[in-house]
Amino acid sequence: xxxxxxxxxxxxxxxxxxxxxxxxxxxxxxxxxxxxxxxxxxxxxxxxxxxxxxxxxxxxxxxxxxxxxxxxxxxxxxxxxxxxxxxxxxxxxxxxxxxxxxxxxxxxxxxxxxxxxxxxxxxxxxxxxxxxxxxxxxxxxxxxxxxxxxxxxxxxxxxxxxxxxxxxxxxxxxxxxxxxxxxxxxxxxxxxxx
Amino acid sequence: xxxxxxxxxxxxxxxxxxxxxxxxxxxxxxxxxxxxxxxxxxxxxxxxxxxxxxxxxxxxxxxxxxxxxxxxxxxxxxxxxxxxxxxxxxxxxxxxxxxxxxxxxxxxxxxxxxxxxxxxxxxxxxxxxxxxxxxxxxxxxxxxxxxxxxxxxxxxxxxxxxxxxxxxxxxxxxxxxxxxxxxxxxxxxxxxxx
Amino acid sequence: xxxxxxxxxxxxxxxxxxxxxxxxxxxxxxxxxxxxxxxxxxxxxxxxxxxxxxxxxxxxxxxxxxxxxxxxxxxxxxxxxxxxxxxxxxxxxxxxxxxxxxxxxxxxxxxxxxxxxxxxxxxxxxxxxxxxxxxxxxxxxxxxxxxxxxxxxxxxxxxxxxxxxxxxxxxxxxxxxxxxxxxxxxxxxxxxxx
Amino acid sequence: xxxxxxxxxxxxxxxxxxxxxxxxxxxxxxxxxxxxxxxxxxxxxxxxxxxxxxxxxxxxxxxxxxxxxxxxxxxxxxxxxxxxxxxxxxxxxxxxxxxxxxxxxxxxxxxxxxxxxxxxxxxxxxxxxxxxxxxxxxxxxxxxxxxxxxxxxxxxxxxxxxxxxxxxxxxxxxxxxxxxxxxxxxxxxxxxxx
DNA sequence: CTCTAATCGAGACGGTACGTCGCGTCTTACG
DNA sequence: CGTAAGACGCGACGTACCGTCTCGATTAGAG
Numbered sequence: 001x002x003x004x005x006x007x008x009x010x011x012x013x014x015x016x017x018x019x020x021x022x023x024x025x026x027x028x029x030x031x032x033x034x035x036x037x038x039x040x041x042x043x044x045x046x047x048x049x050x051x052x053x054x055x056x057x058x059x060x061x062x063x064x065x066x067x068x069x070x071x072x073x074x075x076x077x078x079x080x081x082x083x084x085x086x087x088x089x090x091x092x093x094x095x096x097x098x099x100x101x102x103x104x105x106x107x108x109x110x111x112x113x114x115x116x117x118x119x120x121x122x123x124x125x126x127x128x129x130x131x132x133x134x135x136x137x138x139x140x141x142x143x144x145x146x147x148x149x150x151x152x153x154x155x156x157x158x159x160x161x162x163x164x165x166x167x168x169x170x171x172x173x174x175x176x177x178x179x180x181x182x183x184x185x186x187x188x189x190x191x192x193x194x
Numbered sequence: 195x196x197x198x199x200x201x202x203x204x205x206x207x208x209x210x211x212x213x214x215x216x217x218x219x220x221x222x223x224x225x226x227x228x229x230x231x232x233x234x235x236x237x238x239x240x241x242x243x244x245x246x247x248x249x250x251x252x253x254x255x256x257x258x259x260x261x262x263x264x265x266x267x268x269x270x271x272x273x274x275x276x277x278x279x280x281x282x283x284x285x286x287x288x289x290x291x292x293x294x295x296x297x298x299x300x301x302x303x304x305x306x307x308x309x310x311x312x313x314x315x316x317x318x319x320x321x322x323x324x325x326x327x328x329x330x331x332x333x334x335x336x337x338x339x340x341x342x343x344x345x346x347x348x349x350x351x352x353x354x355x356x357x358x359x360x361x362x363x364x365x366x367x368x369x370x371x372x373x374x375x376x377x378x379x380x381x382x383x384x385x386x387x388x
Numbered sequence: 389x390x391x392x393x394x395x396x397x398x399x400x401x402x403x404x405x406x407x408x409x410x411x412x413x414x415x416x417x418x419x420x421x422x423x424x425x426x427x428x429x430x431x432x433x434x435x436x437x438x439x440x441x442x443x444x445x446x447x448x449x450x451x452x453x454x455x456x457x458x459x460x461x462x463x464x465x466x467x468x469x470x471x472x473x474x475x476x477x478x479x480x481x482x483x484x485x486x487x488x489x490x491x492x493x494x495x496x497x498x499x500x501x502x503x504x505x506x507x508x509x510x511x512x513x514x515x516x517x518x519x520x521x522x523x524x525x526x527x528x529x530x531x532x533x534x535x536x537x538x539x540x541x542x543x544x545x546x547x548x549x550x551x552x553x554x555x556x557x558x559x560x561x562x563x564x565x566x567x568x569x570x571x572x573x574x575x576x577x578x579x580x581x582x
Numbered sequence: 583x584x585x586x587x588x589x590x591x592x593x594x595x596x597x598x599x600x601x602x603x604x605x606x607x608x609x610x611x612x613x614x615x616x617x618x619x620x621x622x623x624x625x626x627x628x629x630x631x632x633x634x635x636x637x638x639x640x641x642x643x644x645x646x647x648x649x650x651x652x653x654x655x656x657x658x659x660x661x662x663x664x665x666x667x668x669x670x671x672x673x674x675x676x677x678x679x680x681x682x683x684x685x686x687x688x689x690x691x692x693x694x695x696x697x698x699x700x701x702x703x704x705x706x707x708x709x710x711x712x713x714x715x716x717x718x719x720x721x722x723x724x725x726x727x728x729x730x731x732x733x734x735x736x737x738x739x740x741x742x743x744x745x746x747x748x749x750x751x752x753x754x755x756x757x758x759x760x761x762x763x764x765x766x767x768x769x770x771x772x773x774x775x776x
Numbered sequence: 777c778t779c780t781a782a783t784c785g786a787g788a789c790g791g792t793a794c795g796t797c798g799c800g801t802c803t804t805a806c807g
Numbered sequence: 808c809g810t811a812a813g814a815c816g817c818g819a820c821g822t823a824c825c826g827t828c829t830c831g832a833t834t835a836g837a838g
Contacts, residue, residue: 042798053811058800144373148357152377155353156346163342179338183346187381211788211829236819247790252821404835405783430824441785446826532761536745540738540765547737551730567726571734575769599803599814624793635816640795 022060024050026071029064033112038068065124072113072125075106076132090139092185096177103161104173114162129154141188149188156184216254218244220265223258227306232262259318266307266319269300270326284333286379290371297355298367308356323348335382343382350378410448412438414459417452421500426456453512460501460513463494468520478527480573484565491549492561502550517542529579537576544572604642606632608653611646615694620650620703647706654695654707657688658714672721674767678759685743686755696744704740711736723772731770738766 028050032041043064047054061067079102086095103110113125130150140149157180164176222244226235237258241248255261273296280289297304307319324344334343351374358370416438420429431452435442449455467490474483491498501513521538528537545568552564610632614623625646629636643649661684668677685692695707715732722731739762746758 043800044798054813055801056811059810063800143376148354148373151357152350152353156350159346159349160342163345179342182337183381187377209788209830215788237821238819249791249822250789253788256821403782405833409784431826432824435785439785442787443827443829444784444786447783450826531764536742536761539745540741543741544734544738547734548730551733567730570725570772571769575765578764597804597814603814625795626793635818637796637817638815641814644795 018060021050021052021056022070024052025057025060025067029067030071030109030112034108038064069124069128072128075109075113076125076129078102080132088139090189092189093177093181096181096185097174099157099180100161100164100173100177103165107165110161111165114158115166126151126154126158129158139189144188153184153188160184212254215244215246215250216264218246219251219254219261222246223261224265224303224306228302232258262307263318263322266322267326269303269307270319270323272296274326282333284383286383287371287375290375290379291368293351293374294355294358294367294371297359301359304355305359308352309360320345320348320352323352333383338382347378347382354378406448409438409440409444410458412440413445413448413455416440417455418459418497418500422496426452457512457516460516463497463501464513464517464520466490476527478577480577481565481569484569484573485562487545487568488549488552488561488565491553495553498549499553502546503554514539514542514546517546527577529576532576541572541576548572600642603632603634603638604652606634607639607642607649610634611649612653612691612694616690620646647703650695650703651706651710654710657691657695658707658711660684662714670721672771674771675759675763678763678767679756681739681762682743682746682755682759685747689747692743693747696740697748704744708733708736708740711740721771723770726770735766735770742766 025046028046029041031049032045041064043057044054046064046067047057057067061070079099082102083095083098086092086098140146160176160180160183164170219240222240223235225243226239235258237251238248240258240261241251251261255264273293276296277289277292280286280292334340354370354374354377358364413434416434417429419437420433429452431445432442434452434455435445445455449458467487470490471483471486474480474486518538521542528534548564548568548571552558607628610628611623613631614627623646625639626636628646628649629639639649643652661681664684665677665680668674668680696704712732715736722728742758742762742765746752
C-alpha cells in the first residue's frame with residue numbers, strides 16, 4: 001500500500017480534484033486581495049469564496065502565505081523569462097520597458113499583489129524575486145556587493161511599480177520604464193569611477 | 195508672577211504618571227523588538243515587561259503600531275535635523291555620510307526597527323519618514339515626480355540600511371554612505387539629459 | 389488631636405459638602421434607574437449625572453448597592469411607620485390599602501426600584517424589608533414558621549406590587565389592596581384548621 | 583426502513599462532539615453553582631471545570647445565563663409533567679405534595695439553582711416557570727388577573743422552596759407541601775366571596 | 777476673618793472578565 | 808473508507824468596569 005507515495009516525488013499524479021481545488025483557492029485569493037489587504041484576508045474567507053471546505057485549505061497549503069507564494073512565483077517566473085535575456089545583454093532600457101509592459105498587461109493582478117496588500121506580502125514577493133534574480137547571473141560593479149545589489153534592485157523596482165499602480169491617472173509604461181532605468185538599472189551599471 | 199501661567203497653553207499638565215507609563219512602554223517595546231520580530235510582540239508582553247497593567251496600554255496607544263510610530267517619529271525627527279541642511283545644500287555625499295553615521299551610532303535601536311521587525315513596521319517607518327521628508331523641501335529633477343522621488347528615496351535608503359545592519363561583519367559607515375550616495379542620492383540629482 | 393473622632397458617633401458634623409454630594413448621588417441613581425436596569429448603571433454614569441468626581445462616589449458608598457440600600461431604607465422606613473400599627477391591630481385590609489396607596493403616591497420611585505431594576509436590587513430591597521418587618525412584631529399562626537412568614541409576606545407583596553407597577557393601564561389602589569389582602573395577609577392570618 | 587429518517591426534521595445532526603461539550607458545560611456549571619453564587623461563576627471557571635476551551639463556550643451559549651436557562655428548562659419541564667395534571671384536577675394538596683417531593687428528590691440541584699445563586703438567576707428561572715405554567719391551563723378565580731396569578735404562584739412557590747432548601751434541618755416534604763398549599767394554592771382557588 | 781484641614785474634581789492606574797476572531801488540528805458523519 | 812464539513816483548543820485582541828490612588832484646587836467651619 002502506498003496511499004501517499006507521491007509526497008516524496010515531484011508532481012507525479014496531478015489528480016484532477018487537487019488541481020481544481022488549488023486553482024479555486026488561487027482564484028479566490030486573487031479576488032479577495034483585489035478587495036482588501038492581504039493581511040485581512042482570512043482562510044475562512046478564501047475557502048468560502050472558493051466554495052471549498054475550510055480544512056481542505058490546509059491540505060493544499062500550510063498557510064495563506066504559501067498560497068500567495070505559489071501565485072507570486074508563477075508571475076515572477078513568467079516575468080523573468082522576458083527580462084533575464086535583456087539584463088544579461090546589458091540592455092537596461094529594454095529590460096525596464098519589458099518589465100513595465102508586462103506589469104501593465106496584468107495590471108489588476110499586480111495591483112492586488114503590490115498595492116492593496118500589506119508589506120508582509122510585499123516582503124514575500126520581494127524575497128522570491130530576489131531568489132529568482134540571484135539565479136540569473138546579472139553583472140554587478142565591484143563597489144556594489146552582489147547580495148545588496150539584488151535586494152536593492154528588486155525592492156526599488158517594486159517600490160516604483162507600486163507607486164505607478166496606485167496612481168489615479170497612471171502614466172505611460174515607457175515613461176515609467178525610463179524612471180526605472182534611471183533610478184535602478186543605470187546606477188547599478190555605473191562603474192566605480194563615475 | 196503667576197505660579198501656573200502655563201495653564202492656558204497647549205499641554206498644561208503632563209501628569210507625571212502618564213509620562214512614566216508611556217516611557218515604560220516605549221522602553222519595553224524596544225527591548226522586546228531587539229529580541230523578536232515586532233509582529234510577534236504581544237501587548238501583554240509589552241505591558242508585562244513595562245510593569246504596567248494590560249488595559250493601561252490602550253489608554254495611551256490604540257495599537258502596538260501607534261506605540262512604535264511614536265518611537266520611530268522621535269528617531270526620524272532627530273535624523274532629519276542632521277541631514278536636512280545637507281540635502282538642501284545638495285551635498286549628497288555629506289548627507290549620506292551623516293545618515294550612516296547616525297544609524298551606526300544607534301545601531302541597536304535601528305536594528306530593532308529595521309531588521310528584526312516585520313514589514314508592517316517597516317512600512318510604518320517608511321510612511322513616517324516619507325511624511326517627514328516631504329516637509330523638508332528637497333530639490334527634485336523634472337523627470338522624477340516629486341511624490342515618487344520621496345517614496346523611492348526613503349524606501350531605497352531603508353533597504354540599504356537594513357542590508358547593512360543585518361550583516362554579520364558590518365562594513366564601515368563611510369563605505370555604506372558611498373553606496374547610498376551612488377544608488378540613491380546621486381541618481382535622483384542627475385538632470386534629464388544625463 | 390482627633391481629626392476623625394466623629395466616625396464612631398452618629399452624624400456629628402454633617403458637613404454641607406457631604407450632604408450635597410450624597411444627595412446628588414441618590415438623585416442621580418434614581419434618575420438612571422428609571423431609565424435602565426440597576427445592574428447596568430455604572431458608577432461612572434452615576435457620578436457623571438450627579439456632576440461629581442468619580443472617586444468621590446467611593447468616599448461615600450463602598451458600592452453601588454450601598455447607595456441603593458440607603459435609598460430603599462428610607463423608603464421602607466416611611467412605609468413601615470404607616471402600616472405597622474395596622475398590622476399589629478390585625479386590620480389586614482386597612483394595612484393593604486395603606487400599602488398600595490403609599491406606593492401609588494410615589495409611583496415613579498417605586499417603579500424604578502421594583503420594575504426597571506434587576507433582581508439583585510429587588511433582593512436587597514426584600515432583605516431590608518424583611519429585616520424591618522422582623523422588628524415589627526407581627527402575629528403569626530402556629531403552622532407558619534416565623535422566618536418563612538416574614539420572607540413570604542414581603543416577597544409576595546413585592547411581586548404583586550411589581551406586577552401592578554408594570555401594568556400599562558394600572559388598576560385602582562383599592563383593587564390591588566384587595567388582591568394583596570386575599571393573596572398575602574389573609575392566608576397568613578388563617579388558623580391551622582382552616 | 584430508512585436508517586436516518588429523522589434527518590429532515592428539527593435537529594438533523596446532533597454531532598457527538600456538540601452533545602459532549604454541552605453536557606460538560608452543564609455539569610460544570612451545576613458543580614460550580616453548588617459552591618458559589620451563580621453571579622460569581624465566570625465563563626473561564628466553567629470551561630476550565632468542563633475541560634473545554636474558553637471560546638468554545640460561546641459557540642454553544644451566548645451568555646452564562648443561556649446555559650443556565652437550558653438547565654432550568656429541563657428541570658421545569660420534568661416538574662410540569664408531574665404536577666400539571668393535578669393542578670388541572672384542582673387537587674391542590676396533591677399538587678403541592680408532588681412538587682415538594684420532586685424538589686426533595688433533586689435537592690442538591692434545586693439548592694444550587696435557588697439558594698446559592700443570586701436573584702438574577704432566580705428571575706430567569708421564574709420567568710421560564712411562568713412561561714411553562716402559562717401553557718398549562720390552570721383555572722383562576724375572577725378577582726385574580728390571570729397573568730398576576732401565574733407570576734404570583736410561581737414566585738411565591740419559589741420563595742417558599744428556597745426558604746425550605748436553605749434550612750439547616752429541613753422539614754418533611756409533606757409539611758412544606760401543606761404550607762405551600764395554604765399560602766399559595768388554596769388562596770388562589772378561593773372564590774370571590776370568601 | 778482668617779487659617780487649616782476635610783472634601784472635592786479629575787482621571788490615571790492595576791486588575792479581572794468579557795466576548796470576538798483567526799489559526800491550524802482533529803473528529804465526525806456521510807457519500 | 809476516504810473526504811468535506813466544521814467543532815475544537817488555543818491565544819491575542821480590545822473593551823468595560825471596578826475600586827484604589829495621587830494630584831491640586833476649593834471651601835467649610837473653628838479659632
